[in-house]
Amino acid sequence: MVRRDRREARRHPSRWAGPPPLLLLATVLGFLVAPLIDHDSSDEPSARAAIVSVAATPRSIEPRIIRQPTLPSTQGGQASNGVKPLRLAPLDVGVASMNMFRQLSSAHALQDARKLTSRPGVDVVGWQEAESFGSVLHRLPGFATKTFPYSGGNSELAISWRSSKFRLVAADQKRVAYGVSSYEGRYPFGNRLVAQVTLQDRESGRRLTVVNVHLPQKIENFDHRPGHWTDTKNAFRARNQLQRLATIWRQAQGRWVIGTGDFNFDARADAANLPAGGPTRALRTTAVSSYDELGLDVEPTFPENGRNIDYVWADRGDYRAGRIAFDGQWVLSGFNSDHRPLLTKLVLR
Secondary structure: OHHHHHHHHHHOOOOOOOOOHHHHHHHHHHHHHHHHHHOOOOOOOOHHHHEEOOOOEOOEOOOEEOOOOOOOHHHOOOOOOOOOOOOOOOEEEEEEEEEOOOOOOHHHHHHHHHHHHOOOOOOEEEEEOOOOOHHHHOOOOOEEEEEEEEOOEEEEEEEEEEOOOEEEEEEEEEEEEOOEOOOOOOOOEOOEEEEEEEEEEOOOOOEEEEEEEEOOOOOEOOOOOOOOEOOOHHHHHHHHHHHHHHHHHHOOOOOEEEEEEEOOOOHHHHHHHOOOOOHHHHOOOOEEEHHHHHOOOOOOOEOOOOEOOEEEEEEHHHHHOOOEEEEEEEEOOOOOOOOOOEEEEEEEO
16 A cells, blocks of 8 residues: 555655745745835935835836925925925016106106117116006006006006016005195105015016115205205105015015115215115115115216115115125116116026
8 A cells, every 4th residue: 555655656746835936936036125125325315205115026126216396495395305406597687766757748758668678688667756657658568567556546656577577476555654745844745655566587487576665855955964864754754664665575575575766865875874764774684775785886866966866676685695686787868857767787596
């Protein structure tokens, strides 16, 4: 009987009763690959968390790493660990401030506005005394304009921008100081306002806020004590306006903030005397002007009395961080207005 069993065993060998060979191969490969997948690279600390688990089979033994796209911080994204944010090219922007002079005819106002905006280096303009010239500003070739309704008409403030370069995101206007009537003071003026627009660069998506103002007349004692306030209600209201301008500026949205305006206070005299509540001291922690950084070796913006009272400002924090730089300033001539526009070139990073 034993001999018969042995003969049967030689004639029919027993089959493998363990795990299938393919499963065994997969298991061995899994043990070999697992240490490699679990390795934490110091060059890519976020890669370990992003690995998608894959079954170890002869057809698929490499892990697949999926990375979410990272937006640059300028577009609302955050740089992930070990991944540098996208570097965008600097943006050159020509910014001008111009008082249109409300006594101009529409024909002369249109001539001035087109002369300024037809210059290749002009991209943004802050206008003052523009309450009667809305129709003029809304038909400037290649430019879009925001005017602001006020008291049954238009505000005296308006802002224009090159439409091929920027698109409008938001706009608003705030009253920041009451005017003075002819019964209250010697030099009446209307309520004072601050207008602002937020623009988006069409190419990069980055945002720029432009703040535009006009301080009242007869606030600087330029006849007897240049760089000092006059003893008028106008000067008192102007100081209030500057304080509120600084508050509005600090709340402005966008990557960059710049300002334009007729401040009715000479930049050279202000820098020499630094009166309390004056433009430089009121905006000391908020903004820096082109005059501060590039000097005053330019023609006066108000030729009648040789003063530089029209300004372009940049956010002080942006300036210190290198996000804004002044690259030139010019006072342009040949306009019908009693003011000459101040044009500056800014580099935005």
